[in-house]
Amino acid sequence: MAASMLLCLTAPAAAQPTDNVQLNDGVPAQAEGVTVDQHLGTTLPLELEVVDASGKTVPLQTYFDGRRPVIVTLNYSDCPMLCSVQLNALTRSLNDVDLKMGDDFQLLTVSIDPDEATERIRETKQLYTDQVNKQPQAAEAWHFATASQSTITKLTDTLGFRYRYDKQTKQYNHPAMLAFVSPEGVISSYSLRVDFPPEDLKRSLVAAGEGTIGSPVDVIVMWCFSYDPNRGRYVATAWKLMRLGGALTIGVILLALTPYWIGKRRQSPQLAEPITDDPHTHEATTAFERKADE
Template sequence: MKLSLLLFFTCFLYLQILFSQDVKKQVEVGIIEHLDEFVPSDIQLMNEDGKMVNLKDQIDKPTALIFVYFRCPGICTPLMDGVADVIQKLDMKLAEDYQVITIGFDPREKIDLAIKKKKNYQSLITNQNTDDGWRFFTSDSANIARVTEALGFKYIKAGTDFTHAATVIVLSPNGKITRYLNGTYFLPFEFKLALIEASKGHSGPTMNKILQFCYSYDPVGKAYVLNVTRLSGTLILSLGLIVFLVLIIRKPRKRNYPKN
Protein backbone atom coordinates (compact mmCIF):
# COMPACT_ATOMS: atom_id res chain seq x y z
CA MET A 1 0.00 0.00 0.00
CA LYS A 2 2.84 2.38 0.83
CA LEU A 3 4.41 1.65 -2.54
CA SER A 4 1.10 2.40 -4.27
CA LEU A 5 0.76 5.74 -2.52
CA LEU A 6 4.34 6.59 -3.41
CA LEU A 7 3.66 5.86 -7.07
CA PHE A 8 0.50 7.94 -6.97
CA PHE A 9 2.17 11.00 -5.48
CA THR A 10 5.10 10.64 -7.87
CA CYS A 11 2.72 10.73 -10.84
CA PHE A 12 0.80 13.62 -9.31
CA LEU A 13 4.03 15.57 -8.87
CA TYR A 14 4.92 14.84 -12.47
CA LEU A 15 1.60 16.31 -13.60
CA GLN A 16 2.25 19.44 -11.56
CA ILE A 17 5.72 19.85 -13.07
CA LEU A 18 4.34 19.26 -16.57
CA PHE A 19 1.67 21.91 -16.02
CA SER A 20 4.08 24.52 -14.71
CA GLN A 21 6.65 23.88 -17.43
CA ASP A 22 4.07 24.21 -20.20
CA VAL A 23 2.86 27.52 -18.80
CA LYS A 24 6.43 28.80 -18.49
CA LYS A 25 7.13 27.88 -22.10
CA GLN A 26 4.31 30.17 -23.16
CA VAL A 27 5.37 33.03 -20.95
CA GLU A 28 7.30 34.66 -23.78
CA VAL A 29 3.92 35.20 -25.46
CA GLY A 30 0.97 35.82 -23.17
CA ILE A 31 0.11 37.43 -19.88
CA ILE A 32 1.85 37.21 -16.53
CA GLU A 33 -0.55 38.60 -13.95
CA HIS A 34 0.90 41.32 -11.73
CA LEU A 35 -2.14 41.77 -9.52
CA ASP A 36 -1.83 44.33 -6.72
CA GLU A 37 1.29 45.83 -8.29
CA PHE A 38 1.36 49.43 -9.49
CA VAL A 39 2.00 51.15 -12.79
CA PRO A 40 5.58 52.51 -12.72
CA SER A 41 5.86 56.23 -12.09
CA ASP A 42 8.49 56.82 -14.78
CA ILE A 43 6.68 55.72 -17.96
CA GLN A 44 6.62 58.45 -20.62
CA LEU A 45 4.11 58.29 -23.48
CA MET A 46 3.22 60.57 -26.37
CA ASN A 47 -0.40 61.73 -26.25
CA GLU A 48 -2.71 62.76 -29.08
CA ASP A 49 -1.41 66.34 -28.89
CA GLY A 50 2.11 65.17 -29.61
CA LYS A 51 3.29 65.85 -26.05
CA MET A 52 5.20 63.51 -23.77
CA VAL A 53 3.22 62.75 -20.60
CA ASN A 54 3.61 60.49 -17.59
CA LEU A 55 1.35 57.41 -17.71
CA LYS A 56 0.76 57.41 -13.95
CA ASP A 57 -0.53 60.99 -14.17
CA GLN A 58 -3.14 59.93 -16.75
CA ILE A 59 -4.78 57.46 -14.36
CA ASP A 60 -7.24 59.20 -12.04
CA LYS A 61 -10.24 56.88 -12.37
CA PRO A 62 -10.90 53.17 -13.03
CA THR A 63 -9.01 52.45 -16.23
CA ALA A 64 -9.18 49.72 -18.85
CA LEU A 65 -5.78 49.57 -20.56
CA ILE A 66 -5.00 47.66 -23.73
CA PHE A 67 -1.80 47.10 -25.69
CA VAL A 68 -2.06 46.95 -29.49
CA TYR A 69 -0.10 47.84 -32.56
CA PHE A 70 -2.06 49.71 -35.17
CA ARG A 71 -0.96 47.80 -38.29
CA CYS A 72 -1.79 44.49 -36.63
CA PRO A 73 -3.36 41.97 -39.06
CA GLY A 74 -4.48 39.70 -36.22
CA ILE A 75 -6.18 40.08 -32.85
CA CYS A 76 -5.65 43.81 -32.23
CA THR A 77 -8.66 44.82 -34.32
CA PRO A 78 -10.99 42.24 -32.71
CA LEU A 79 -9.73 43.41 -29.31
CA MET A 80 -10.51 47.06 -30.05
CA ASP A 81 -13.83 46.03 -31.62
CA GLY A 82 -14.68 44.20 -28.42
CA VAL A 83 -13.78 47.22 -26.30
CA ALA A 84 -15.81 49.54 -28.54
CA ASP A 85 -18.78 47.19 -28.34
CA VAL A 86 -18.76 46.98 -24.54
CA ILE A 87 -18.31 50.76 -24.23
CA GLN A 88 -21.57 51.25 -26.13
CA LYS A 89 -23.44 48.66 -24.06
CA LEU A 90 -22.14 49.72 -20.66
CA ASP A 91 -24.44 51.79 -18.43
CA MET A 92 -21.48 53.80 -17.15
CA LYS A 93 -20.28 57.14 -18.48
CA LEU A 94 -17.01 57.02 -20.34
CA ALA A 95 -14.61 59.80 -19.23
CA GLU A 96 -16.56 60.27 -15.99
CA ASP A 97 -16.97 56.85 -14.37
CA TYR A 98 -14.03 55.21 -16.13
CA GLN A 99 -11.64 55.58 -19.04
CA VAL A 100 -9.92 53.46 -21.66
CA ILE A 101 -6.24 53.83 -22.52
CA THR A 102 -4.73 52.29 -25.64
CA ILE A 103 -0.95 52.06 -25.88
CA GLY A 104 0.71 51.19 -29.17
CA PHE A 105 3.60 48.86 -28.36
CA ASP A 106 5.33 49.09 -31.75
CA PRO A 107 7.87 51.94 -31.41
CA ARG A 108 7.93 52.36 -35.19
CA GLU A 109 4.34 53.61 -35.17
CA LYS A 110 3.78 57.30 -34.58
CA ILE A 111 0.93 59.14 -32.91
CA ASP A 112 -0.62 60.14 -36.26
CA LEU A 113 -1.43 56.50 -36.95
CA ALA A 114 -2.89 56.11 -33.46
CA ILE A 115 -5.14 59.15 -33.98
CA LYS A 116 -6.35 57.75 -37.30
CA LYS A 117 -7.24 54.47 -35.61
CA LYS A 118 -9.07 56.33 -32.84
CA LYS A 119 -11.20 58.23 -35.36
CA ASN A 120 -12.31 54.93 -36.87
CA TYR A 121 -13.74 53.85 -33.52
CA GLN A 122 -15.18 57.25 -32.70
CA SER A 123 -17.40 56.90 -35.74
CA LEU A 124 -18.78 53.66 -34.29
CA ILE A 125 -19.43 54.91 -30.74
CA THR A 126 -22.09 57.61 -30.74
CA ASN A 127 -23.37 57.47 -27.17
CA GLN A 128 -20.16 58.08 -25.20
CA ASN A 129 -17.46 60.75 -24.83
CA THR A 130 -14.59 59.06 -26.64
CA ASP A 131 -12.67 62.33 -27.08
CA ASP A 132 -11.74 62.41 -23.41
CA GLY A 133 -12.62 58.87 -22.37
CA TRP A 134 -10.73 56.69 -24.84
CA ARG A 135 -7.20 57.98 -25.27
CA PHE A 136 -4.45 56.68 -27.53
CA PHE A 137 -0.71 56.79 -26.88
CA THR A 138 2.57 55.76 -28.49
CA SER A 139 6.12 55.72 -27.15
CA ASP A 140 9.74 54.73 -27.74
CA SER A 141 11.17 51.26 -27.33
CA ALA A 142 12.62 51.86 -23.83
CA ASN A 143 9.34 53.09 -22.31
CA ILE A 144 7.34 50.41 -24.10
CA ALA A 145 9.64 47.69 -22.78
CA ARG A 146 9.25 48.97 -19.21
CA VAL A 147 5.48 49.34 -19.25
CA THR A 148 4.77 46.01 -20.96
CA GLU A 149 7.10 44.23 -18.54
CA ALA A 150 5.56 45.95 -15.52
CA LEU A 151 2.01 45.02 -16.57
CA GLY A 152 2.88 41.46 -17.62
CA PHE A 153 2.23 41.82 -21.35
CA LYS A 154 4.63 39.42 -23.11
CA TYR A 155 5.12 39.45 -26.88
CA ILE A 156 7.73 38.56 -29.49
CA LYS A 157 8.59 40.01 -32.86
CA ALA A 158 7.63 37.83 -35.82
CA GLY A 159 9.08 39.32 -38.98
CA THR A 160 7.56 42.77 -39.33
CA ASP A 161 4.68 41.83 -37.04
CA PHE A 162 4.29 40.69 -33.43
CA THR A 163 2.91 37.60 -31.75
CA HIS A 164 0.99 38.64 -28.66
CA ALA A 165 -2.07 38.08 -26.49
CA ALA A 166 -5.33 40.01 -26.29
CA THR A 167 -6.29 41.30 -22.86
CA VAL A 168 -7.73 44.26 -21.01
CA ILE A 169 -5.73 45.27 -17.94
CA VAL A 170 -7.94 46.95 -15.35
CA LEU A 171 -6.36 49.56 -13.09
CA SER A 172 -7.55 51.35 -9.97
CA PRO A 173 -7.57 55.19 -9.80
CA ASN A 174 -4.15 55.10 -8.13
CA GLY A 175 -2.66 52.83 -10.78
CA LYS A 176 -2.92 49.44 -9.07
CA ILE A 177 -3.43 46.40 -11.31
CA THR A 178 -6.70 44.82 -10.20
CA ARG A 179 -7.81 42.45 -12.95
CA TYR A 180 -7.04 40.96 -16.36
CA LEU A 181 -9.89 40.35 -18.82
CA ASN A 182 -8.57 37.99 -21.47
CA GLY A 183 -9.94 37.65 -24.98
CA THR A 184 -11.64 39.94 -27.46
CA TYR A 185 -15.28 39.77 -26.35
CA PHE A 186 -16.44 41.19 -23.03
CA LEU A 187 -19.78 40.87 -21.26
CA PRO A 188 -21.03 44.27 -20.05
CA PHE A 189 -21.69 42.83 -16.58
CA GLU A 190 -18.17 41.39 -16.34
CA PHE A 191 -16.59 44.61 -17.59
CA LYS A 192 -18.65 46.78 -15.26
CA LEU A 193 -17.90 44.58 -12.26
CA ALA A 194 -14.17 44.78 -12.98
CA LEU A 195 -14.35 48.58 -13.12
CA ILE A 196 -16.40 48.84 -9.93
CA GLU A 197 -13.98 46.55 -8.11
CA ALA A 198 -11.09 48.63 -9.45
CA SER A 199 -12.69 51.80 -8.10
CA LYS A 200 -12.46 50.21 -4.64
CA GLY A 201 -8.94 48.94 -5.21
CA HIS A 202 -10.06 45.30 -5.04
CA SER A 203 -8.20 42.80 -7.20
CA GLY A 204 -9.33 39.45 -8.54
CA PRO A 205 -7.55 36.55 -10.28
CA THR A 206 -8.46 35.13 -13.67
CA MET A 207 -8.31 31.67 -15.21
CA ASN A 208 -5.22 32.82 -17.11
CA LYS A 209 -2.95 29.88 -16.24
CA ILE A 210 -5.56 27.31 -17.26
CA LEU A 211 -6.21 29.18 -20.51
CA GLN A 212 -2.49 29.29 -21.26
CA PHE A 213 -2.27 25.56 -20.64
CA CYS A 214 -5.26 24.70 -22.84
CA TYR A 215 -4.61 27.10 -25.72
CA SER A 216 -1.63 27.99 -27.89
CA TYR A 217 -1.25 30.99 -30.17
CA ASP A 218 -1.10 30.09 -33.85
CA PRO A 219 1.01 32.74 -35.62
CA VAL A 220 -0.14 31.52 -39.03
CA GLY A 221 -3.86 31.72 -38.31
CA LYS A 222 -3.35 34.74 -36.00
CA ALA A 223 -5.59 33.17 -33.37
CA TYR A 224 -5.62 31.02 -30.22
CA VAL A 225 -6.23 27.33 -30.88
CA LEU A 226 -6.93 24.42 -28.57
CA ASN A 227 -3.74 22.48 -27.81
CA VAL A 228 -5.14 19.00 -28.45
CA THR A 229 -1.81 17.21 -27.97
CA ARG A 230 -1.20 18.67 -24.52
CA LEU A 231 -4.78 18.16 -23.36
CA SER A 232 -5.04 14.59 -24.65
CA GLY A 233 -1.70 13.67 -23.07
CA THR A 234 -2.78 15.08 -19.73
CA LEU A 235 -6.17 13.35 -19.99
CA ILE A 236 -4.63 9.96 -20.79
CA LEU A 237 -2.18 10.25 -17.91
CA SER A 238 -4.96 11.33 -15.53
CA LEU A 239 -7.21 8.44 -16.59
CA GLY A 240 -4.29 6.06 -16.14
CA LEU A 241 -3.84 7.31 -12.59
CA ILE A 242 -7.54 6.88 -11.85
CA VAL A 243 -7.56 3.30 -13.18
CA PHE A 244 -4.42 2.55 -11.20
CA LEU A 245 -5.99 3.82 -7.98
CA VAL A 246 -9.22 1.92 -8.58
CA LEU A 247 -7.30 -1.32 -9.10
CA ILE A 248 -5.27 -0.72 -5.94
CA ILE A 249 -8.31 0.08 -3.83
CA ARG A 250 -10.32 -2.86 -5.11
CA LYS A 251 -7.45 -5.32 -4.89
CA PRO A 252 -8.78 -8.40 -3.01
CA ARG A 253 -7.10 -9.19 0.23
CA LYS A 254 -6.11 -12.69 1.23
CA ARG A 255 -8.28 -14.14 3.94
CA ASN A 256 -7.07 -16.50 6.58
CA TYR A 257 -9.55 -19.33 7.07
CA PRO A 258 -9.50 -21.36 10.30
CA LYS A 259 -8.05 -24.80 9.95
CA ASN A 260 -10.30 -27.76 10.68
Protein backbone atom coordinates (compact mmCIF):
# COMPACT_ATOMS: atom_id res chain seq x y z
CA MET A 1 0.00 0.00 0.00
CA ALA A 2 2.78 2.45 0.91
CA ALA A 3 4.67 1.61 -2.25
CA SER A 4 1.52 2.13 -4.32
CA MET A 5 0.92 5.53 -2.74
CA LEU A 6 4.50 6.58 -3.39
CA LEU A 7 4.25 5.36 -6.96
CA CYS A 8 1.08 7.39 -7.47
CA LEU A 9 2.79 10.47 -6.11
CA THR A 10 5.92 10.12 -8.23
CA ALA A 11 4.66 8.58 -11.48
CA PRO A 12 4.87 10.80 -14.59
CA ALA A 13 1.69 11.79 -16.40
CA ALA A 14 2.60 9.97 -19.61
CA ALA A 15 3.04 6.23 -19.81
CA GLN A 16 6.67 5.16 -19.78
CA PRO A 17 8.43 1.83 -20.42
CA THR A 18 8.61 -0.18 -17.21
CA ASP A 19 11.46 -2.56 -18.01
CA ASN A 20 13.97 -0.75 -15.78
CA VAL A 21 11.56 0.80 -13.27
CA GLN A 22 12.29 0.01 -9.60
CA LEU A 23 9.55 0.49 -7.04
CA ASN A 24 10.46 2.26 -3.83
CA ASP A 25 9.46 -0.15 -1.05
CA GLY A 26 11.39 1.72 1.60
CA VAL A 27 9.97 3.77 4.43
CA PRO A 28 9.49 7.47 3.60
CA ALA A 29 12.10 9.66 5.26
CA GLN A 30 9.49 11.51 7.31
CA ALA A 31 8.23 8.21 8.73
CA GLU A 32 11.60 6.83 9.81
CA GLY A 33 11.69 6.17 13.53
CA VAL A 34 7.96 6.87 13.91
CA THR A 35 6.75 3.88 15.88
CA VAL A 36 5.75 2.62 19.33
CA ASP A 37 8.11 0.55 21.46
CA GLN A 38 5.80 -1.22 23.86
CA HIS A 39 7.03 -0.77 27.43
CA LEU A 40 4.69 -3.21 29.13
CA GLY A 41 4.89 -3.21 32.91
CA THR A 42 6.57 0.21 33.05
CA THR A 43 5.24 2.77 35.53
CA LEU A 44 4.49 6.24 34.22
CA PRO A 45 6.32 9.14 35.91
CA LEU A 46 3.26 10.33 37.82
CA GLU A 47 5.16 13.26 39.32
CA LEU A 48 5.27 14.99 35.91
CA GLU A 49 3.13 18.11 35.73
CA VAL A 50 0.69 18.99 32.94
CA VAL A 51 -1.75 21.85 32.40
CA ASP A 52 -5.38 20.76 32.18
CA ALA A 53 -8.07 22.29 29.97
CA SER A 54 -9.01 24.77 32.70
CA GLY A 55 -5.45 26.10 32.88
CA LYS A 56 -4.59 24.42 36.18
CA THR A 57 -1.18 22.78 36.62
CA VAL A 58 -1.54 19.29 38.07
CA PRO A 59 0.67 16.17 38.40
CA LEU A 60 -0.18 13.08 36.36
CA GLN A 61 -0.95 11.41 39.69
CA THR A 62 -4.22 13.39 39.65
CA TYR A 63 -5.62 11.05 37.00
CA PHE A 64 -4.61 7.78 38.68
CA ASP A 65 -6.75 7.14 41.73
CA GLY A 66 -5.89 3.49 42.42
CA ARG A 67 -9.40 2.41 41.40
CA ARG A 68 -10.00 3.17 37.72
CA PRO A 69 -7.77 2.32 34.74
CA VAL A 70 -6.83 5.13 32.35
CA ILE A 71 -6.57 5.23 28.56
CA VAL A 72 -3.66 7.51 27.62
CA THR A 73 -3.44 9.05 24.13
CA LEU A 74 -0.84 11.41 22.65
CA ASN A 75 -2.14 13.81 20.02
CA TYR A 76 -2.19 17.52 19.18
CA SER A 77 -5.00 19.83 18.12
CA ASP A 78 -3.50 21.06 14.83
CA CYS A 79 -2.82 17.58 13.52
CA PRO A 80 -4.02 17.59 9.88
CA MET A 81 -5.40 14.06 9.70
CA LEU A 82 -4.30 11.14 11.89
CA CYS A 83 -5.38 12.56 15.25
CA SER A 84 -8.89 13.35 14.06
CA VAL A 85 -9.25 9.92 12.43
CA GLN A 86 -8.04 8.22 15.60
CA LEU A 87 -10.08 10.26 18.08
CA ASN A 88 -13.26 10.13 15.98
CA ALA A 89 -12.99 6.33 15.91
CA LEU A 90 -12.36 6.34 19.65
CA THR A 91 -15.50 8.38 20.35
CA ARG A 92 -17.60 5.87 18.40
CA SER A 93 -16.22 2.98 20.44
CA LEU A 94 -16.69 4.86 23.71
CA ASN A 95 -20.37 5.24 22.85
CA ASP A 96 -20.71 1.49 22.32
CA VAL A 97 -18.41 0.01 24.97
CA ASP A 98 -20.14 -1.84 27.80
CA LEU A 99 -18.41 0.20 30.50
CA LYS A 100 -19.11 3.62 31.99
CA MET A 101 -16.73 6.54 31.60
CA GLY A 102 -16.12 8.03 35.01
CA ASP A 103 -17.46 5.07 36.97
CA ASP A 104 -15.25 2.40 35.38
CA PHE A 105 -12.40 4.24 33.64
CA GLN A 106 -10.93 7.58 32.61
CA LEU A 107 -9.06 8.94 29.60
CA LEU A 108 -6.13 11.33 29.37
CA THR A 109 -5.07 13.01 26.13
CA VAL A 110 -1.78 14.92 26.31
CA SER A 111 -0.69 17.21 23.47
CA ILE A 112 2.74 16.52 21.99
CA ASP A 113 2.93 20.17 20.86
CA PRO A 114 4.62 22.19 23.63
CA ASP A 115 3.31 25.43 22.09
CA GLU A 116 -0.34 24.40 22.19
CA ALA A 117 -2.42 26.93 24.12
CA THR A 118 -4.83 26.03 26.90
CA GLU A 119 -7.70 27.61 25.00
CA ARG A 120 -6.96 25.42 21.98
CA ILE A 121 -6.85 22.21 24.00
CA ARG A 122 -10.10 23.25 25.66
CA GLU A 123 -11.75 23.53 22.25
CA THR A 124 -10.44 20.11 21.29
CA LYS A 125 -11.79 18.61 24.49
CA GLN A 126 -15.20 20.11 23.79
CA LEU A 127 -15.15 18.81 20.22
CA TYR A 128 -14.59 15.18 21.16
CA THR A 129 -16.45 14.89 24.46
CA ASP A 130 -19.56 16.27 22.74
CA GLN A 131 -19.43 13.30 20.37
CA VAL A 132 -19.55 10.80 23.24
CA ASN A 133 -23.26 11.44 23.81
CA LYS A 134 -24.01 8.00 25.24
CA GLN A 135 -21.63 8.53 28.15
CA PRO A 136 -23.13 11.09 30.59
CA GLN A 137 -19.79 11.63 32.38
CA ALA A 138 -17.67 12.06 29.24
CA ALA A 139 -16.69 15.67 29.96
CA GLU A 140 -15.59 14.82 33.52
CA ALA A 141 -13.85 11.55 32.65
CA TRP A 142 -11.93 12.54 29.50
CA HIS A 143 -9.10 14.87 30.43
CA PHE A 144 -7.10 16.95 27.93
CA ALA A 145 -3.80 18.58 28.85
CA THR A 146 -0.78 20.42 27.50
CA ALA A 147 2.78 20.15 28.77
CA SER A 148 6.30 21.53 28.46
CA GLN A 149 8.75 19.92 26.06
CA SER A 150 10.70 18.30 28.91
CA THR A 151 7.53 16.71 30.27
CA ILE A 152 6.45 15.57 26.80
CA THR A 153 9.86 14.00 26.21
CA LYS A 154 9.82 12.09 29.50
CA LEU A 155 6.25 10.89 28.98
CA THR A 156 6.75 9.80 25.37
CA ASP A 157 10.01 8.04 26.26
CA THR A 158 8.27 6.12 29.05
CA LEU A 159 5.42 5.11 26.75
CA GLY A 160 7.81 4.23 23.91
CA PHE A 161 6.02 6.73 21.65
CA ARG A 162 8.46 7.72 18.86
CA TYR A 163 7.57 10.79 16.81
CA ARG A 164 9.32 13.46 14.76
CA TYR A 165 8.77 17.12 14.03
CA ASP A 166 8.88 18.02 10.34
CA LYS A 167 10.32 21.53 10.07
CA GLN A 168 9.26 21.83 6.45
CA THR A 169 5.57 21.13 7.04
CA LYS A 170 5.65 22.27 10.67
CA GLN A 171 3.73 19.14 11.61
CA TYR A 172 4.43 16.18 13.87
CA ASN A 173 4.82 12.76 12.29
CA HIS A 174 3.58 10.32 14.89
CA PRO A 175 1.92 6.91 15.27
CA ALA A 176 -1.61 6.20 16.44
CA MET A 177 -1.54 4.81 19.98
CA LEU A 178 -3.76 4.07 22.93
CA ALA A 179 -2.00 3.00 26.11
CA PHE A 180 -4.08 1.16 28.69
CA VAL A 181 -2.70 1.97 32.10
CA SER A 182 -3.57 0.46 35.48
CA PRO A 183 -5.07 2.54 38.30
CA GLU A 184 -1.56 2.73 39.80
CA GLY A 185 0.02 4.01 36.56
CA VAL A 186 1.50 0.77 35.18
CA ILE A 187 1.31 0.21 31.40
CA SER A 188 -0.85 -2.86 30.79
CA SER A 189 -1.31 -2.97 27.00
CA TYR A 190 -1.47 -0.90 23.82
CA SER A 191 -3.73 -0.47 20.82
CA LEU A 192 -1.85 0.63 17.71
CA ARG A 193 -4.81 0.77 15.36
CA VAL A 194 -6.88 3.70 14.15
CA ASP A 195 -10.10 1.82 14.86
CA PHE A 196 -11.02 0.42 18.24
CA PRO A 197 -13.70 -2.31 18.31
CA PRO A 198 -15.71 -1.89 21.54
CA GLU A 199 -15.10 -5.50 22.59
CA ASP A 200 -11.32 -5.01 22.29
CA LEU A 201 -11.57 -1.74 24.20
CA LYS A 202 -13.44 -3.46 27.01
CA ARG A 203 -11.01 -6.39 27.26
CA SER A 204 -8.04 -4.04 27.50
CA LEU A 205 -9.74 -1.91 30.16
CA VAL A 206 -10.82 -4.92 32.24
CA ALA A 207 -7.27 -6.31 32.09
CA ALA A 208 -5.76 -2.93 33.01
CA GLY A 209 -8.25 -2.60 35.87
CA GLU A 210 -6.78 -5.73 37.49
CA GLY A 211 -10.12 -6.78 38.94
CA THR A 212 -11.37 -3.31 39.87
CA ILE A 213 -13.90 -3.08 37.02
CA GLY A 214 -16.07 -5.49 35.06
CA SER A 215 -18.34 -8.29 36.23
CA PRO A 216 -17.15 -11.69 37.56
CA VAL A 217 -18.04 -13.09 34.14
CA ASP A 218 -15.74 -10.52 32.49
CA VAL A 219 -12.90 -11.60 34.77
CA ILE A 220 -13.45 -15.28 33.89
CA VAL A 221 -13.64 -14.50 30.18
CA MET A 222 -10.44 -12.46 30.36
CA TRP A 223 -8.64 -15.50 31.76
CA CYS A 224 -9.06 -17.03 28.30
CA PHE A 225 -7.30 -14.11 26.58
CA SER A 226 -3.67 -13.05 26.41
CA TYR A 227 -2.21 -9.80 25.17
CA ASP A 228 -0.45 -10.08 21.81
CA PRO A 229 2.02 -7.17 21.38
CA ASN A 230 2.33 -7.87 17.65
CA ARG A 231 -1.40 -7.37 17.12
CA GLY A 232 -1.81 -4.77 19.82
CA ARG A 233 -4.88 -6.53 21.21
CA TYR A 234 -6.06 -9.38 23.43
CA VAL A 235 -6.56 -12.67 21.61
CA ALA A 236 -8.10 -15.96 22.68
CA THR A 237 -5.60 -18.54 23.92
CA ALA A 238 -6.42 -22.09 22.78
CA TRP A 239 -5.05 -23.99 25.79
CA LYS A 240 -6.83 -21.68 28.22
CA LEU A 241 -10.11 -22.19 26.38
CA MET A 242 -9.62 -25.97 26.53
CA ARG A 243 -8.89 -25.91 30.26
CA LEU A 244 -11.87 -23.70 30.97
CA GLY A 245 -14.10 -25.94 28.82
CA GLY A 246 -12.88 -29.02 30.70
CA ALA A 247 -13.51 -27.39 34.08
CA LEU A 248 -17.03 -26.36 33.04
CA THR A 249 -17.77 -29.89 31.79
CA ILE A 250 -16.68 -31.44 35.09
CA GLY A 251 -18.71 -28.88 36.99
CA VAL A 252 -21.86 -29.68 34.99
CA ILE A 253 -21.39 -33.43 35.53
CA LEU A 254 -20.93 -33.01 39.28
CA LEU A 255 -23.96 -30.75 39.46
CA ALA A 256 -26.10 -33.27 37.57
CA LEU A 257 -25.01 -36.20 39.78
CA THR A 258 -25.50 -34.42 43.12
CA PRO A 259 -29.30 -35.14 43.40
CA TYR A 260 -28.64 -38.84 42.61
CA TRP A 261 -26.01 -39.13 45.35
CA ILE A 262 -28.23 -37.40 47.90
CA GLY A 263 -31.23 -39.67 47.10
CA LYS A 264 -29.04 -42.79 47.22
CA ARG A 265 -27.77 -41.93 50.66
CA ARG A 266 -31.25 -41.33 52.06
CA GLN A 267 -32.52 -44.72 50.80
CA SER A 268 -29.64 -46.80 52.22
CA PRO A 269 -30.98 -49.50 54.74
CA GLN A 270 -29.63 -49.70 58.27
CA LEU A 271 -26.84 -52.29 58.41
CA ALA A 272 -27.07 -53.06 62.13
CA GLU A 273 -29.83 -53.15 64.78
CA PRO A 274 -29.32 -51.07 67.90
CA ILE A 275 -28.10 -52.93 71.00
CA THR A 276 -30.35 -52.72 74.09
CA ASP A 277 -29.49 -53.12 77.79
CA ASP A 278 -33.09 -53.87 78.89
CA PRO A 279 -32.84 -56.72 81.59
CA HIS A 280 -36.32 -58.08 80.74
CA THR A 281 -35.27 -58.61 77.14
CA HIS A 282 -32.13 -60.42 78.31
CA GLU A 283 -34.17 -62.77 80.65
CA ALA A 284 -36.67 -63.60 77.91
CA THR A 285 -33.86 -64.54 75.55
CA THR A 286 -32.21 -66.78 78.19
CA ALA A 287 -35.51 -68.59 78.97
CA PHE A 288 -36.11 -69.21 75.26
CA GLU A 289 -32.64 -70.72 74.85
CA ARG A 290 -33.13 -72.99 77.99
CA LYS A 291 -36.46 -74.30 76.68
CA ALA A 292 -34.89 -75.07 73.35
CA ASP A 293 -32.23 -77.21 75.07
CA GLU A 294 -34.92 -79.35 76.78
